[in-house]
Amino acid sequence: MLDLENYLPYLLNRAGVRVAMKFTQDMRPQNITVQEWRVLASLNFNGPQRMSALADHTSIDRTTLSRLVSRMEGADLVSRSRTEEDGREVHIGLTKKGAKLTEGIVPLAKRYEEIALEGFSPEEAVALRDMLRRVYGNFEKL
Amino acid sequence: MLDLENYLPYLLNRAGVRVAMKFTQDMRPQNITVQEWRVLASLNFNGPQRMSALADHTSIDRTTLSRLVSRMEGADLVSRSRTEEDGREVHIGLTKKGAKLTEGIVPLAKRYEEIALEGFSPEEAVALRDMLRRVYGNFEKL
DNA sequence: TATTGTTATACTCTATAACTATA
């Protein structure tokens, strides 16, 4: 027997999906998905980068990311360019439109973090982030 | 600017997705998805129930659940039947095959919780479950 | 041969709305 209400993998997945779904709804006017937002956020924070680095930073599968970037390129949010040193590598960067869109979303994204942590003490928030990284790490090895 | 590495919604979704993905891979031989597993687990723990109750217990959207149950019915894992009191209601229950499959999965599911919480003190585990419920609740209102 | 990235296919899940049957 196993009670979902106390089963950690369920609680974890449920909370993560719920937040992502809500975000998706709010992003309907901007017409971007959660994954696209991650790409924008990473490019904004970490700067232009290769596909493989972007995949690492966003935890998006490489094949998914490739099509995601194509879509975003079509929407003029990011630019793709081969590097000169290594012809295999592709560098991704924000376009002006992409940068502008990202800056417009950041305040809402920060608001999301506030909502998630409503009723949490600063110490709890720190502990939660830490524990989520540890859980992720525990499954990364496998 | 916003660093994904410290952004709670990202950390939360990433961990939840990672665990679910790993579970999906391990369930390939049994040929069931995470959502199907939730249905099995809820029927096993909470007993036979109506579609709407099942949707609540598993946090699965009603339209998704309806097709999910159809698929599981086709695989002879659950049974569907109209109730006599109210002709609109549908009761879902585990078949023998479904019950047997569920019992076989429970040990692995428990193992998953152990892996997730590796390196956690009992107090931390309790705190994490509690915080995940609170985050979920903070977004439920919206 | 190994690495970087892209493409193809099939499947699951989500979002939305329209729909049937019963109350």
Place this chain on the structure above:
DNA sequence: TATAGTTATAGAGTATAACAATA
């Protein structure tokens, strides 16, 4: 009219494998 559940359609993400180009 309201409720319980189903069906339809389109889009997004995932899994897997095969593929091209460069190193």
